[in-house]
Amino acid sequence: MLLAVDAGNTNVVFALLAEDGSIAARWRIATDPRRTADEYAVWLHQLLSLEGYARSDVTGVIIGTVVPRALHNLQVLARKYFGQEAMVAGQGAADWGIRLDVDEPHNVGADRVLNAIAGHAAYPGDLVVIDFGTATTFDVVDYDGAYKGGIIAPGINLSLDALVAAAAKLPRIAIEAPTDQTVIGRTTASQMLSGIYWGYVAMIEGLLARVKAEIGRPVTCIATGGLATLFQQHNLFDAVEPDLTIRGLALLHQRSHRPA
Structure with a gap:
């Protein structure tokens, strides 16, 4: 089985994939670059056991990360506890395999390229992928699979944290869909929720609307990330794919093992 590791700014997601590509199990832990391979191993071993798996079931490891300091300990985890040399998305045999048609291709986050790869594999034509993570990103993928650029905006929780930190009297609220369609709040909390x-x-x-007008062709919009489902009711997206980044990692691993 393949262990795919998506190390983001907020969380590290571990997903165990069967040979048919289905996700057998997934786990999430807060991102901490100081976390050692041994700490990961203790935590992950317990979770594998709870799901009925053993370390020996893992026959491959691939890592995608936007946190460079976290990479070394994840590579040590793969080598020391799973007996595998981890593939790293975007490097060596796991090279992207798509054209990054932007001015600074080396600065494009691994998660954004992985989303582009998985999105293009699942949906033909021009795409916009919106990822609701630490940042909210919009990524444009051409009909031929090339990554064309995008938009980076503050994430929902990041915006809320900044608001609460800067205004002493504002309470911390939970992010959730409002129970009605009104935008005029009648309490401080409801006004904050409405604004966010x-x-x-x-x-x-x-x-x-601006991105679609700029592309000038029909566009499919895919949403991913933990908070994407909050906005699903408004018909903003053509599809919600919560595991898009993991799917991208699995595709990279699969491509690297194809016969030449």
Whole structure:
């Protein structure tokens, strides 16, 4: 089985994939570059056992990360506890295999390229992938699979944290879909929720409209990331794919093992 590791700014996601590509199990832990391979191993071994798997079931490891300091300990984890040399997305045999048609291709985050790869494999034509993570990113993928660039905006939780930190009297609220369609809040908490939630709906609608107009062809919009489902009810997206980054890692691993 393949252990795919997506190390993001907020969380590291470990997913165990069967040979048919299906995700057998997934686990999430807070990102901490100081976390050692031994700490990962203790935590992961327990979770594998709970799901009925053993370390010996893992026959391959691939890592995608936007946190360079986390990479070394994840590579040590693969080598020391799974007996595998981890592939690293974008490097060596796991080279992207797509054209990064931007001015600074070396600065494109691994998660964004992985989303582009998985999105293009699943949906033909021009794509916009919106990832609701630490940042909210919009990525444009051409009909031939080339990554064309995108947009980076503050993530929902990041925006809320900044608001609460800067205003002493504002409470910390949970991010959730409002129970009604009104945007005029009658309490401090409801006004904050309205600003965050409907503000993001308006941002998505506005930026998508501008991106589609710039592309000038029919576009499929895919949403991913933990908070994507919050906005699904507004028909902003053509599809919600919560495991898009993991799918991209699996595709890279599969391509690297194809016969020449």
